[in-house]
Amino acid sequence: MFNVYEFFNKISSLKPGIRLDAGQPDISVDKRIIEEAVGSLRRGETSYTKTPGLDELREKIAEVEGVGKDDIIVGNGSKILIASQILRAKRVGIISPHWQAYESIAREFGKDVKIFKTSFEDGWEPEMERLDVDLLVLNYPNNPTGKILPKDKLREILEMAEEEKVKVLSDEIYSDIAFKPFTPARELYDNVVTVKGFSKLFAMTGFRLGYAIAQREEINAMRRFLEATTTCVPVFVQRAGVKALEIREEVKKRVVKIYKERVRLASRILRDFKFYEPDGAFYLFVKTEVDGLSFAERLLERGVSVFPGVAFGGYRNFIRISLVDPRLGEGLRIIREVKECA
Ligand code: PLP
Numbered sequence: 001m002f003n004v005y006e007f008f009n010k011i012s013s014l015k016p017g018i019r020l021d022a023g024q025p026d027i028s029v030d031k032r033i034i035e036e037a038v039g040s041l042r043r044g045e046t047s048y049t050k051t052p053g054l055d056e057l058r059e060k061i062a063e064v065e066g067v068g069k070d071d072i073i074v075g076n077g078s079k080i081l082i083a084s085q086i087l088r089a090k091r092v093g094i095i096s097p098h099w100q101a102y103e104s105i106a107r108e109f110g111k112d113v114k115i116f117k118t119s120f121e122d123g124w125e126p127e128m129e130r131l132d133v134d135l136l137v138l139n140y141p142n143n144p145t146g147k148i149l150p151k152d153k154l155r156e157i158l159e160m161a162e163e164e165k166v167k168v169l170s171d172e173i174y175s176d177i178a179f180k181p182f183t184p185a186r187e188l189y190d191n192v193v194t195v196k197g198f199s200k201l202f203a204m205t206g207f208r209l210g211y212a213i214a215q216r217e218e219i220n221a222m223r224r225f226l227e228a229t230t231t232c233v234p235v236f237v238q239r240a241g242v243k244a245l246e247i248r249e250e251v252k253k254r255v256v257k258i259y260k261e262r263v264r265l266a267s268r269i270l271r272d273f274k275f276y277e278p279d280g281a282f283y284l285f286v287k288t289e290v291d292g293l294s295f296a297e298r299l300l301e302r303g304v305s306v307f308p309g310v311a312f313g314g315y316r317n318f319i320r321i322s323l324v325d326p327r328l329g330e331g332l333r334i335i336r337e338v339k340e341c342a
Contacts, residue, residue: 078210089135096313146278
C-alpha cells in the first residue's frame with residue numbers, strides 16, 4: 001500500500017509555496033469559535049468529563065441532525081470513531097477510490113479488506129453483486145472524487161446491505177459542503193453508523209472533534225471503546241463545538257460559496273484535463289496522461305503539492321487536487337503548464 005504519510009512528510013520538508021495536497025482547509029476557524037474555547041479554559045474547564053460528550057453539545061448535534069441526544073456520541077475526531085467501528089468488524093468492504101485511513105486502520109488491526117473498485121469511465125459508481133463483508137464503509141461526498149451517489153444507487157447498495165445483514169459505516173464528514181442534494185444513509189437503512197466532524201466545514205482539524213449517530217447498541221460499544229482509550233474530548237473543545245453549531249448556517253453559506261467559486265475556477269483553468277466536477281467536498285480527482293506520482297513529483301519541483309492517485313486505492317493515472325490554498329489559481333496554472341510539458 002502506498003504510504004501517504006511518507007509522501008506528506010516529503011512535501012512538508014520541501015515546503016512548496018502552494019499546498020494543494022492535504023484535506024486541511026485554508027479558511028480560518030471563525031473567531032467566535034476560538035473565543036469560546038479560550039473562554040472555557042479561562043473559566044477553568046480543564047478536567048475530565050463524561051465519555052459520550054457534554055449534554056449541551058449532544059443536544060445541539062441532535063437538533064442539527066434531527067435525531068435524539070442518546071443516539072449521539074462525541075469523539076476525538078471522526079477518525080477514532082471510524083477506527084472503533086472497523087475494529088469491531090472481521091471483513092471490511094471499502095468502495096474505491098477511498099480515503100486511505102479506512103484501509104490502513106483495517107490492515108493495521110488484521111482485518112480482511114475487500115475493495116470494490118469503481119472507475120472514472122463509470123462515473124465512480126459502484127456495481128456490486130454481493131457484499132460478502134460484515135462492515136461496508138460508504139463515504140459520500142467522496143474523498144477524493146467529490147461524488148455524491150444518486151439516491152437510487154445509494155438505496156440499491158443499502159438494500160443489498162440489508163439483505164446480507166451488513167452494517168454500514170457512513171462517513172458523511174463532507175456532507176455539509178455539498179453542491180447537490182445529499183441523502184444521509186441512515187434515512188434509508190437502520191443498521192447505519194453515521195460519522196461526522198468539525199474538521200472540514202469549520203476547518204477545526206486540530207481541535208480533534210467528531211461525532212457518531214447510531215443505534216443504542218453501537219453508541220454503547222463506541223462509548224466503551226473511548227472509555228478504554230481516550231476517555232473524553234476536552235471540555236473546551238466541546239464548548240467550541242457548541243459555538244460552531246450555533247453559527248453553522250452562516251458558516252455553511254460562506255464556506256460552500258467559497259468552494260463553489262474555487263470549483264468554477266478550477267474547471268476553467270483545467271478544462272483540458274479529464275475529471276468530474278465535485279458534487280461536494282473540496283477535491284478534484286483528475287486524470288493524468290502520465291503516471292500520477294511522477295506528475296505530482298514534477299509539480300513539487302515547481303512548488304505545488306498534490307497527492308498522487310495511488311494514495312487512494314492505486315489509481316495510478318490520477319492526482320487529487322485539494323482546493324485549499326489562497327494561491328489556488330496560480331497553482332492550477334502551474335498544473336496546466338506541467339501537463340503541457342509532459
Ligand atoms: N473522513 C474523511 C473522508 C476524511 O477525508 C477525513 C480527513 O481528511 C476524515 C474523515 C478525518 O476527520 P477528523 O479530523 O474528524 O478525524
